[in-house]
Amino acid sequence: MKDRTETLLTGFMDDIASHHRGETEFLQAVEEVARDVLTIEKADRHYTQARVLARLAEADRIISFRVTWRDDAGQVQINRGWRVQQSNLLGPYKGGLRWAASVTPSVLKFLAFEQAFKNALTGLPLGAAKGGADFDPTGRSEAEIERFASAFMTELGPHIGPERDVPAGDIGVGAREVGLMSRAWMQQARRWGGALTGKPTALGGSAMRAEATGYGLIYFTEAMLAENDMTLEGQRIALSGRGNVSSHAARKAMRLGAKVITLSGRAGTWHAPDGFTPDALDWVLNAAGEAAQTPPAELNIEFHHDQTPWRFGPDIALPCATQNEVTLDDAKALADSGCMYLAEGANMPLTSQAEAHLSQAGVIQAPGKAANAGGVAVSGLEMQQNAGFASWDAEKVDRRLRRIMCDIHSLLKRERASCCTASGGVDYRRAANVAGYRRLADAMIAGGTM
Secondary structure, three states: OOOHHHHHHHHHHHHHHOOOOHHHHHHHHHHHHHHHHHHHHHOOHHHHHHHHHHOOOOEEEEEEEEEEEOOOOOOOOEEEEEEEEEEEEOEEEEEEEEOOOOHHHHHHHHHHHHHHHHHHHHHOOOOEEEEEEEOOOEEEHHHHHHHHHHHHHHEEEEEEOOOOOOEEEEEEEEEEHHHHHHHHHHHOOOOOOOOOOOOOOOOOOOOOOOHHHHHHHHHHHHHHHHHOOOOOOEEEEEEOOOOOHHHHHHHHHHHHHHHHEEEEEEEOOOOOOOOOHHHHHHHHHHHOOHHOOOOHHOOOOOEEEOOOHHOOOOOEEEOOOOOOOEEEHHHHHHOOOOOOEHHHHOOOOOOOHHHHHHHOOOEEEEEEHOOOOOHHHHHHHHHHHHHHOOEEEEEEEHHHHHHHHHHHHHHHHOOOHEOOOOOOEEEEHHHHHHHHHHHHHHHHHHHHOO
């Protein structure tokens, strides 16, 4: 079986790579899924004839455009923007907008491809997309960000809408930026509408949207632990990042009795040997500049320059920063220190080598397309509220979020027959790929060749 899988994989990836040369992040994402689902495809005559995976790997369209705007000095600035509309098999295109200097078509294509499987797992009627610009909002004034948001939406606006394509926020794009773009779209379209999600609640946004990805990550982790009759109580958790996902995941985990021992930034890692207290967590999340590297002694926090969070002996690792942040050396450190579980709060945060090493070491892993689906799940709930001119309270949204994350876990358990580890447990990574593929494939077959 392994030889057949490798033969199928090599032939498939050679063909994909010939059309996407140099797009390393995208090819990495496709190969991970292909390794798990190609034998599923070849075992089904209808899937094979429809060439399901090859079609899923090609976006419906990629929209690229120039964004021209003026900075506070009156100088003309030029950025590049994109929207990858990956698939609308299951619903309107849906996925975030990322503003960062590192944004490239390859990064957005990998994110959009991953989004298709993630959105399929939620069970909600959501297609998949991703977009953004190579604009870095760091250090920009509020006026500059507002001018950029307006210029960006001038170009993107004609391609989106509540039943067509519904963007959301991502790295560099928070509730304020989504609000600016949402209002700009309404002015262009001359109508009120939920053309974006993650809006401020004053503009029709949903309660719990900011917390959704972090909380959802913890809910999924709880479900994983429950498989072995475990809880979060007393577990040592290493988190990376200190942005929206990691901050809310940390707070939720601490409320449930876990000991959060790390957060991280570009310069290094904050380590709390006995677990962060609420005051210590607040300090790390709000500290800025070089002062953030010298925590007050009474908080019992240590800052380690150029260190990753994975060297401090966690029971559970939750990478929440960015793609490929966990290297092979990090994976070895996690496995050697006895880490038992890893759930991805970011998209594709493990290198291929890191993922393989952790699998061999028996670390149970949940991929981002399952574990961090809470954000898009609540975006889907925001779409429902906007369409029905309704506003749900936080308690109702939180209940729905927990239910969706538990349903995703149950779905992956049902793939146990084709996705077992040697010990009989659920291979969450393979199960997520196969379960998402089946839903997308069945929709594709039902819709015919187009």
